[in-house]
Amino acid sequence: MTAASRFTEVLARLVGEPDRDDLLPDQVAAACVAALPVDGASLSYTLLPDRRLPLGASDLQAAAAERLQYATGEGPCLTAQQIRGVVVAPLEELKGGWPLFAVQLVAHTPYRCVVALPVGGALAGVAALDLYLRDPGTPTAGTLADVAAVAELVGEVLADDLAGEEDIVLGLPRSFRALPIVERHRVWLAVGHISGQRALTTSDALSLLRGAAFTLGLDLETTANRVLSGELVIPDLGGPPSS
Incomplete structure (x- = not known):
C-alpha cells in the first residue's frame, strides 16, 4: 500500500469514528503521521505575513513545534511558504538556518528534523504542512516522494472542507476554529x-x-x-x- 493510500484509509477511519471530538485538521495531521515515517505533523494557514493560524496538529508536541515557529518568527515552515517549495531541515541545517527556532525546538520538543511544504492544489499559497522527526538526519528520497504525494491529498481534503462550508470566519470554516x-x-x-x-x-x-x-x-x-x-x-x- 502506498503512503497516499494509507493516508486516505486512515483519514476515512478517523472521520468516521462517532466518538471522536477532534476537528478535521487534527485528523488530517494524525493521518499524515500514520501514513508516513514521521513522528508528528501540523498544519498552518497564512492570511498575511504576520498572520499565521495553527489549523491542526497530530498531538500536543507537534502543536508546540508550530507555536515555536510563530513565536520565534523563523522556521522551515515560514520559509517553505515564502518560497512555495519543500524545505528539508535536519538538525544541523536547523541550527544553521533558523538558530533561535532550533534552540527552542530542541529544548521543548523531541524533534530534531523538520520537513515543511505547501499543501497541494488551490490552497498551496496559504496552507502548509510541517512534518517532525526525532531522527536528526535527512529523510530518504523515497520518504520525501511520499511526503509530496500525501501533501497533495492534504490540500484536496482541506479545500473540499472549505468549499462545502457556508459559515466562514477569518477565512476559515467552522470545523477549523479550534x-x-x-x-x-x-x-x-x-x-x-x-x-x-x-x-x-x-x-x-x-x-x-x-x-x-x-x-x-x-x-x-x-x-x-x-x-x-x-x-x-x-x-x-x-x-x-x-x-
Whole structure:
C-alpha cells in the first residue's frame, strides 16, 4: 500500500469514528503521521505575513513545534511558504538556518528534523504542512516522494472542507476554529493593542511582543493575554517589560 493510500484509509477511519471530538485538521495531521515515517505533523494557514493560524496538529508536541515557529518568527515552515517549495531541515541545517527556532525546538520538543511544504492544489499559497522527526538526519528520497504525494491529498481534503462550508470566519470554516486558533487571534489583538499604543507597524509590535515573551520566559499566547488584561506593559524598543 502506498503512503497516499494509507493516508486516505486512515483519514476515512478517523472521520468516521462517532466518538471522536477532534476537528478535521487534527485528523488530517494524525493521518499524515500514520501514513508516513514521521513522528508528528501540523498544519498552518497564512492570511498575511504576520498572520499565521495553527489549523491542526497530530498531538500536543507537534502543536508546540508550530507555536515555536510563530513565536520565534523563523522556521522551515515560514520559509517553505515564502518560497512555495519543500524545505528539508535536519538538525544541523536547523541550527544553521533558523538558530533561535532550533534552540527552542530542541529544548521543548523531541524533534530534531523538520520537513515543511505547501499543501497541494488551490490552497498551496496559504496552507502548509510541517512534518517532525526525532531522527536528526535527512529523510530518504523515497520518504520525501511520499511526503509530496500525501501533501497533495492534504490540500484536496482541506479545500473540499472549505468549499462545502457556508459559515466562514477569518477565512476559515467552522470545523477549523479550534482553541489554538482562538489563542492565536488573541496574539493578534495584543499586537494591535501595542501597535496603537506605540504608533508602530504591526510587524514591529509583533517583534516587541516576541521579545517580551522571550525575556519573561513565557509563551507568546500567555504574554498576549497578560498584555490584553493590563497585567503586562510592553515598553518601547530596548526597555524591559514591566508588570
